[in-house]
Amino acid sequence: MTDNNHDIEQPGERVPKRVIGTPSHAATGTPLLGAEERTGPAEVPGVDLQDEATAKKGERIAAFCFLLTFLAGIAFIVSYVAFQVGDLDSAATSNLALGSSLTVALLALASGIVVWVRMVMPKYKLVQERHEMASDGETRAYVGETFLQGAAESGITKRPLLRRTLLAAAAPLGLAPLVLLKDLGPHEYADFPKKLRHTVWGEKTKEGKQRRLVVEGTGAPIRAADFNSPGGILSVVPEGYEHDLNELAKSTLILIKFRPEELKSGTNRNWAPDGIVAYSKICTHVGCPAALYEQTTHHILCPCHQSTFDAADGAKVVFGPAARPLPQLPIAVDGEGYLVATADFPVPPGPSFWERGDAEAEAREKGGQS
Amino acid sequence: MSTGTVPKPIAGTSSFLDDRLGAGNFMRRNLRKVFPDHWSFLLGEIALYSFIVLLLTGTFLTFFFKPSMEHVIYEGSYAPLQGIGMSAAYASTLEISFDVRGGLLMRQMHHWAALLFVAGMMVHMLRVFFTGAYRKPRELNWLIGVGLLTLALLEGLTGYSLPDDLLSGAGLRITEGVAISLPLVGTWITFFLFGGEYPGEDVISRFYSLHILLIPGILLGLISAHMILMWVQKHTQMPGKGRTNKNVVGAPFYPAFMAKAGAYFMFTFGVIALLGTFAQINPIWLFGPYTPADISAGSQPDFYMGFLEGALRLMPSWEVNLFGQGGGTLPLSVLIPALVPMGIIMTGLAVYPFAERWITGDNREHHVVDRPRNNPHRTAIGISAMTFYGVLWLLGANDELSWVLHVSLNWTTYVGRVLVFVAPVIAYVVTYRICLGLQRKDAAIIGHGVESGVIKRLPHGEYIEVHVPPAQDIEAHMRGKEAVPTLPGAGNGSDGVPPKALRGPIGRLRAKMSAAYGGEKIPLDDGHGDGHGHDDHAAVGAGGDDKPAVH
Numbered sequence: 001m002t003d004n005n006h007d008i009e010q011p012g013e014r015v016p017k018r019v020i021g022t023p024s025h026a027a028t029g030t031p032l033l034g035a036e037e038r039t040g041p042a043e044v045p046g047v048d049l050q051d052e053a054t055a056k057k058g059e060r061i062a063a064f065c066f067l068l069t070f071l072a073g074i075a076f077i078v079s080y081v082a083f084q085v086g087d088l089d090s091a092a093t094s095n096l097a098l099g100s101s102l103t104v105a106l107l108a109l110a111s112g113i114v115v116w117v118r119m120v121m122p123k124y125k126l127v128q129e130r131h132e133m134a135s136d137g138e139t140r141a142y143v144g145e146t147f148l149q150g151a152a153e154s155g156i157t158k159r160p161l162l163r164r165t166l167l168a169a170a171a172p173l174g175l176a177p178l179v180l181l182k183d184l185g186p187h188e189y190a191d192f193p194k195k196l197r198h199t200v201w202g203e204k205t206k207e208g209k210q211r212r213l214v215v216e217g218t219g220a221p222i223r224a225a226d227f228n229s230p231g232g233i234l235s236v237v238p239e240g241y242e243h244d245l246n247e248l249a250k251s252t253l254i255l256i257k258f259r260p261e262e263l264k265s266g267t268n269r270n271w272a273p274d275g276i277v278a279y280s281k282i283c284t285h286v287g288c289p290a291a292l293y294e295q296t297t298h299h300i301l302c303p304c305h306q307s308t309f310d311a312a313d314g315a316k317v318v319f320g321p322a323a324r325p326l327p328q329l330p331i332a333v334d335g336e337g338y339l340v341a342t343a344d345f346p347v348p349p350g351p352s353f354w355e356r357g358d359a360e361a362e363a364r365e366k367g368g369q370s
Numbered sequence: 371m372s373t374g375t376v377p378k379p380i381a382g383t384s385s386f387l388d389d390r391l392g393a394g395n396f397m398r399r400n401l402r403k404v405f406p407d408h409w410s411f412l413l414g415e416i417a418l419y420s421f422i423v424l425l426l427t428g429t430f431l432t433f434f435f436k437p438s439m440e441h442v443i444y445e446g447s448y449a450p451l452q453g454i455g456m457s458a459a460y461a462s463t464l465e466i467s468f469d470v471r472g473g474l475l476m477r478q479m480h481h482w483a484a485l486l487f488v489a490g491m492m493v494h495m496l497r498v499f500f501t502g503a504y505r506k507p508r509e510l511n512w513l514i515g516v517g518l519l520t521l522a523l524l525e526g527l528t529g530y531s532l533p534d535d536l537l538s539g540a541g542l543r544i545t546e547g548v549a550i551s552l553p554l555v556g557t558w559i560t561f562f563l564f565g566g567e568y569p570g571e572d573v574i575s576r577f578y579s580l581h582i583l584l585i586p587g588i589l590l591g592l593i594s595a596h597m598i599l600m601w602v603q604k605h606t607q608m609p610g611k612g613r614t615n616k617n618v619v620g621a622p623f624y625p626a627f628m629a630k631a632g633a634y635f636m637f638t639f640g641v642i643a644l645l646g647t648f649a650q651i652n653p654i655w656l657f658g659p660y661t662p663a664d665i666s667a668g669s670q671p672d673f674y675m676g677f678l679e680g681a682l683r684l685m686p687s688w689e690v691n692l693f694g695q696g697g698g699t700l701p702l703s704v705l706i707p708a709l710v711p712m713g714i715i716m717t718g719l720a721v722y723p724f725a726e727r728w729i730t731g732d733n734r735e736h737h738v739v740d741r742p743r744n745n746p747h748r749t750a751i752g753i754s755a756m757t758f759y760g761v762l763w764l765l766g767a768n769d770e771l772s773w774v775l776h777v778s779l780n781w782t783t784y785v786g787r788v789l790v791f792v793a794p795v796i797a798y799v800v801t802y803r804i805c806l807g808l809q810r811k812d813a814a815i816i817g818h819g820v821e822s823g824v825i826k827r828l829p830h831g832e833y834i835e836v837h838v839p840p841a842q843d844i845e846a847h848m849r850g851k852e853a854v855p856t857l858p859g860a861g862n863g864s865d866g867v868p869p870k871a872l873r874g875p876i877g878r879l880r881a882k883m884s885a886a887y888g889g890e891k892i893p894l895d896d897g898h899g900d901g902h903g904h905d906d907h908a909a910v911g912a913g914g915d916d917k918p919a920v921h
């Protein structure tokens with residue numbers, strides 16, 4: 001790749017100054033970037049020097065830009081000191097001051113360099129040769145021979161004991177890092193699917209009572225008689241687990257009240273005291289909360305991928321990618337008039353997983369929800 | 371303009387280094403290394419410089435961010451969230467936004483730089499694809515590029531999840547829903563990723579180490595390899611005057627290209643700063659802390675995840691239970707959209723250079739790139755793939771579409787389900803025709819010249835417009851065209867027994883594909899006359915050897 005025309009070191013003799021247009025001379029026998037005197041840009045084909053007027057103008061514009069960068073840089077530092085943060089407005093002011101000074105500094109610097117390149121530096125149209133990437137045949141042959149020779153010298157080819165034990169030695173060592181990853185997860189593999197099936201709705205409280213439904217956010221229990229606005233929807237969580245995110249990811253409910261004649265066969269009426277129905281809020285597609293409800297059509301909509309469920313008909317899927325209805329939770333009214341869960345979901349709530357199997361068929365056999 | 375002497379400190383340092391490293395030889399070869407010029411060669415640099423900005427801003431953010439899901443009560447300076455329980459990660463992100471000077475700027479610049487990083491990679495990749503710059507000897511660098519794009523998506527996904535606000539949590543939940551849907555291993559993978567049940571208390575610190583250490587480390591390594599290969603193989607160039615497969619024409623690395631690259635870095639940095647200042651992005655304080663029980667309507671991922679989101683939305687509700695009760699559940703409505711489009715696009719990108727080489731039998735080195743029109747099938751395939759991606763991407767925002775265009779949400783989905791299959795086919799046909807049309811235009815310019823604007827009256831009264839030959843550099847640019855190679859013996863007109871490799875069913879298919887893909891569709895020089903502008907300006911016919919009609 002000795003294909004360029006203006007090497008740093010070129011033999012020649014030492015000359016003091018040079019007028020533009022004269023051929024270039026260079027120093028000889030110097031160290032790299034040696035302290036010898038050099039001449040200006042050479043008259044080389046492909047290097048088209050700028051005329052002095054353009055260069056002068058370019059110099060002024062570039063200098064203006066660099067000065068702007070200098071000032072903006074100072075403005076940035078001043079802004080850092082001058083503008084304190086601590087609330088929404090002051091953070092916005094500080095952001096504006098810091099950001100705009102940084103922007104000006106960077107863009108002015110960029111513009112200055114571009115002007116420098118375009119107006120001060122020569123126009124270039126240099127040509128260099130390319131060479132095939134492939135090495136020549138002789139080199140390849142040499143490398144091949146050397147490789148074989150080295151392999152033979154090392155003994156790896158003719159000493160199988162050495163080779164095989166080395167391979168054997170590497171295998172467990174290579175596996176070791178993977179083994180180390182095992183403790184990323186919990187130890188009870190067999191329990192994973194069981195955990196996904198189970199929610200606290202199936203457990204009694206510490207006092208041995210059935211677990212109450214409480215309003216998400218306030219934590220207030222729900223009196224069946226008070227929840228009587230038809231068309232209303234309420235986001236509900238299990239009592240005692242209001243802030244347990246792992247539990248909320250499975251157990252969150254939506255509560256909807258229907259008039260008895262509105263309910264269709266898909267909904268289990270035994271689990272709908274006073275027409276109040278509780279469905280899992282966790283979408284059966286990939287687990288987003290299905291939080292939108294349209295009163296007139298009784299449609300529950302998941303905002304992530306628009307799976308749509310018919311709340312009046314067992315939350316069966318009417319549109320979108322979800323394949324299964326939102327499971328209905330068996331609920332009842334306790335002695336004090338509050339809504340409680342009487343059992344866990346008949347099928348696992350949330351997104352499908354491999355070990356889920358045909359949970360609906362199992363539930364049917366047990367005589368639960370279809 | 372005499373340069374005078376090299377200043378002593380520089381001379382001294384350079385000698386010190388050369389004595390120890392022999393740097394002189396490297397400098398001698400590379401200081402004046404020539405880089406070809408074309409605007410499209412700058413696209414990849416956007417990605418490169420965005421990556422540097424990501425490293426700089428990201429390092430700043432790590433000084434303040436706490437990658438922990440520990441439950442804390444927020445007592446920072448953002449009043450609406452004071453006294454609310456949240457994760458330490460979210461609280462520290464709020465702190466960065468409101469209580470650290472420049473924190474909000476760095477956060478917003480980091481996010482914008484991430485978007486620009488992926489977008490820069492995508493347009494760079496399209497440039498390389500459509501000009502055939504991935505051809506021998508650059509296939510390996512192309513593969514590195516595919517790897518970089520994949521990793522960048524993963525890097526974006528892990529970063530998006532870190533602030534632990536309601537929006538980022540929704541993304542995380544979808545990630546979990548997809549991971550758990552995998553057959554056989556899904557549940558295990560999910561429990562290992564989250565350290566137990568979703569969301570657990572581990573995922574943010576784990577994503578953090580992936581996001582700031584592991585993936586950027588690999589990215590840095592691959593980007594370095596990408597640069598070194600580009601340097602060693604030298605950049606491709608556009609066809610043009612004096613440019614051949616045996617040379618490079620352009621500006622020297624030192625000083626012009628170096629300065630331009632520096633300026634371009636500053637431009638990229640400056641634009642990111644501009645966006646970070648004036649274009650608010652991801653205002654996490656509005657979303658509130660993550661809880662799996664809530665979501666906000668209109669949740670959208672970052673743009674580069676949009677096509678996966680669209681695929682998930684388009685899919686019909688398919689799910690099968692294998693082996694009856696106690697068997698396995700296969701949620702196809704999750705698996706297919708999560709794996710198939712991504713698989714098609716990434717695999718397609720990775721194998722394309724090799725498939726093309728197999729079909730064309732072209733084993734030569736290419737350093738002069740194609741104009742997209744001159745390989746119409748490749749261009750059509752590329753546009754077709756872009757259309758497939760684009761439909762999915764648009765449908766990833768179908769709720770916004772239906773809102774803005776006042777059409778039924780369900781209909782956007784139904785239309786999308788059809789379009790995702792039909793639109794790529796239409797795009798293919800249309801692109802192919804456009805390419806041929808552009809080739810005809812080139813042939814007309816070469817054969818007839820360009821319209822000069824001079825109207826001339828002939829002796830018998832007819833008016834014609836005088837055509838003049840095109841400018842030299844434009845003509846050289848057009849004449850850089852080369853027929854797409856075909857396998858020997860694959861052509862339609864070839865008689866005799868096909869070569870051994872082209873017998874058998876696969877060989878015959880290969881020969882057919884080669885004949886269709888390759889060949890000269892519209893020859894530039896069509897046996898035209900002198901091109902003095904007296905002949906007609908009718909388009910050159912599709913047939914290679916028929917004489918142009920003269921009116």
